Amino acid sequence: MRNLLIFITKYNAFFLFLIFEIISLVIYIKYNSFQKATFINSTSQVTGALYTQVNGVQDYLSLKEVNDSLARENARLRTQLKTAFYTDTVAKHKVDDTVFKQQYTYIEAKVINNSTNRSNNYLTINRGSRQGVAKGMGVICSSGLVGKVVFVGEHLSVVQSMLHKDSRFSAMLAKDKEIGYVEWSDDMDPHKGILKDVSNNAQPKIGEAVLTSQYSLFPAGIMIGKVTNLHSRAGGYTLNMELALSVDYSRLHYVNVVVNKYAEEQAGLEAQEKKDE
Incomplete structure (x- = not known):
């Protein structure tokens, strides 16, 4: 305190000048x-x-909060798409009564770990059994198909991405709906896939979109990629074709887990069918 008083006393002329200057400017x-x-x-x-x-x-x-909010909104909007419903048509007295019933809902999730440079690639998401995630559910993002859930914890889940040697999903050509299945490219390029076993009746074109079919874990019509090259298989009965995958798996931040409300019922019926064979 004493040093402060000495300093003010020493420079009192300067401080008086400063005070008067401020007062004059205000006036x-x-x-x-x-x-x-x-x-x-x-x-x-x-x-x-x-x-x-x-x-x-x-x-x-606040970007994190904004991104989380957008992810929730994206999931909510997906549940309102036409592909999230199926048509239950009942004919009574020659009157068709068509009712659209919800089949798919979506759980938004954030990617907290990811790999793309291995022969078997996985990603970890911040949703688990508490949020309704179950093993075998499909996973998508705004660009298209991502993979399927293979391990589920209480709060986290592991997804086997498309970039895995065992990943195989039912797919179809966008134009004529010919069915095949899609796998990761043999050269393990993270941007390439292969559509296999498409009927040779199909007439695909370079650049044609390849989508999920109605036989997959996903609603029909989810983007997978675009045709970049065509190959015929030995015997000429089916076609294989190379794809440019629509998803950049190295840049995944938010995804949606696909909840098929009738998956358990379908799995039970198909298991019973196999027992009866």
């Missing part, structure tokens, strides 16, 4: 309309620029 601005308007305008520009910078920082810090 000058307060009682001159032009200077007052100029000062207010300058102050507004400075504070506006400052608020813009602060707001930018706040927006950056």
